[in-house]
Amino acid sequence: MPRTLSASDAIIDDTMKRLAILLAATIALATLLGCATHIASATDPAVIAVETWGGTRVNVGPTRKHDIKHITLHHGGVDFLRGADAPHYLRNLQMWSRNTRGWPDIPYHYLIDPDGKIYEGRDITLAGDTNTEYDPVGHALVVVLGDFDKIEPNTAQLDATVSVMAMLAKRFNVAPATIQSHRDYAKTSCPGKYLYPYIESGELARRVTAKIKA
Numbered sequence: 001m002p003r004t005l006s007a008s009d010a011i012i013d014d015t016m017k018r019l020a021i022l023l024a025a026t027i028a029l030a031t032l033l034g035c036a037t038h039i040a041s042a043t044d045p046a047v048i049a050v051e052t053w054g055g056t057r058v059n060v061g062p063t064r065k066h067d068i069k070h071i072t073l074h075h076g077g078v079d080f081l082r083g084a085d086a087p088h089y090l091r092n093l094q095m096w097s098r099n100t101r102g103w104p105d106i107p108y109h110y111l112i113d114p115d116g117k118i119y120e121g122r123d124i125t126l127a128g129d130t131n132t133e134y135d136p137v138g139h140a141l142v143v144v145l146g147d148f149d150k151i152e153p154n155t156a157q158l159d160a161t162v163s164v165m166a167m168l169a170k171r172f173n174v175a176p177a178t179i180q181s182h183r184d185y186a187k188t189s190c191p192g193k194y195l196y197p198y199i200e201s202g203e204l205a206r207r208v209t210a211k212i213k214a
């Protein structure tokens, strides 16, 4: 016996159809946006997302949007020793950036801890912030946590720096030879006397180039 459609069945049926159309449209839009923004390459390093370290994302609107033309190295400038709780530090840094500095978010795009773990900071599509006199618009800002005026960077941190910079250089078509550091743009000791030689000697650029080719 064919089932007789009641009025409420018809309404439910119609609602389900509308939901299915909405879902299909949402998937199509997400796919389009994915193509327009970024598709991760198989060689990209693991990046710990904002949600994973307990931060929140911010939508600051189109005024902060920028196109990446440079990759720029920083150091944290304060002690950050192995074993320190990076997610806790990042949550505090995000609060400080917003509440004390009035910035929309953490000033850097990628942050590297002493174990070489890479954390996502400010959305890469949004320009960063600085206490110094250069304009960070167009710069992908990578910071190695620690004070490299006091200590040498370790192997894990250097490897992670190369990996994240290779990912950025590929994605935004930035020539590795143009990678510089904060002190190349502004009056600051950043990224510290023990990290800067990797920029100055061209070693970081060479390693990024090799990583891209690998």
Ligand SMILES: [Zn+2]
Binding pocket: 073, 074, 075, 182, 188, 190, 191
């Ligand atoms: Zn800096």
